[in-house]
Amino acid sequence: MQRTLIIGASGQIGKQVTQLMLDGGHFATALVRDKSKLSDVQGNTLSIVEADLTEDFGHAFEGCTEVIFVAGSGGDTGADKTLLIDLWAACRSADYAKKHAIQHFIMVSSIGADAPSNGPNEMQPYLVAKHMADEHLIRSGLHYTILRPGSLTNDDAKGSFSDERPKDKSEAVITRADVAQALVYLAGDNRQDSMIKELFNGGKTLTEVLR
Numbered sequence: 001m002q003r004t005l006i007i008g009a010s011g012q013i014g015k016q017v018t019q020l021m022l023d024g025g026h027f028a029t030a031l032v033r034d035k036s037k038l039s040d041v042q043g044n045t046l047s048i049v050e051a052d053l054t055e056d057f058g059h060a061f062e063g064c065t066e067v068i069f070v071a072g073s074g075g076d077t078g079a080d081k082t083l084l085i086d087l088w089a090a091c092r093s094a095d096y097a098k099k100h101a102i103q104h105f106i107m108v109s110s111i112g113a114d115a116p117s118n119g120p121n122e123m124q125p126y127l128v129a130k131h132m133a134d135e136h137l138i139r140s141g142l143h144y145t146i147l148r149p150g151s152l153t154n155d156d157a158k159g160s161f162s163d164e165r166p167k168d169k170s171e172a173v174i175t176r177a178d179v180a181q182a183l184v185y186l187a188g189d190n191r192q193d194s195m196i197k198e199l200f201n202g203g204k205t206l207t208e209v210l211r
């Protein structure tokens, strides 16, 4: 039986992807710090594991076949949390995934994680953390998909996508709702090759961009 572990399921993308997975009949395990934050997510194929990513969370991987890592330290925290969540918890997730023979690891990374030195100064610690976590996953031997969305917005889903970075930086955006749709698409996909994709709103379908 396929079961997807969603790490960061109480977050803004996390909640949407969890609900979409349940609506599609998928079995999902939500890793959250506080299960009351998931009270508005409904579905009888959901199980919840309460854990903090700064502590041991290996037990959450039991019985899971796939992982979506969509956790993040958030823009209002300092470099300490960036290190602990965006870098260290992401690396540890890949290590746990290996131990539990996870078949597919989907990482939500970020635009700019390919070349942190080219990013704005204030973003560089975050981009370095994302870069190193991606590198750790790539070297893990796991089958992976690394998604690098542009700046996230809370607009309604547009249902149209692009993997070509727009020349105008202000257009390098994507809604959280569309990222959630892309994650569900990837979770249901049975492709065997690993890939890294930047993702923006654009003029294509998900299939055109992700297949």
Ligand SMILES: NC(=O)c1ccc[n+]([C@@H]2O[C@H](COP(=O)([O-])OP(=O)(O)OC[C@H]3O[C@@H](n4cnc5c(N)ncnc54)[C@H](OP(=O)(O)O)[C@@H]3O)[C@@H](O)[C@H]2O)c1
Pocket (backbone or CB within 6 Å): 007, 008, 009, 010, 011, 012, 013, 014, 032, 033, 034, 037, 051, 052, 053, 054, 069, 070, 071, 072, 073, 074, 085, 108, 109, 110, 111, 148, 149, 150, 151, 152, 176
């Ligand atoms: N903001 C952007 O423009 C942008 C662009 C590209 C990529 N991204 C990436 O997109 C991803 C998701 O973004 P988002 O806006 O949906 O994030 P978000 O709303 O801030 O959600 C972050 C999630 O991580 C969880 N988390 C943080 N620390 C934790 C800990 N110690 N233990 C357990 N869970 C913890 C949070 O749990 P709680 O609910 O308990 O706080 C929450 O579920 C992140 O990886 C982010 O780096 C963001």
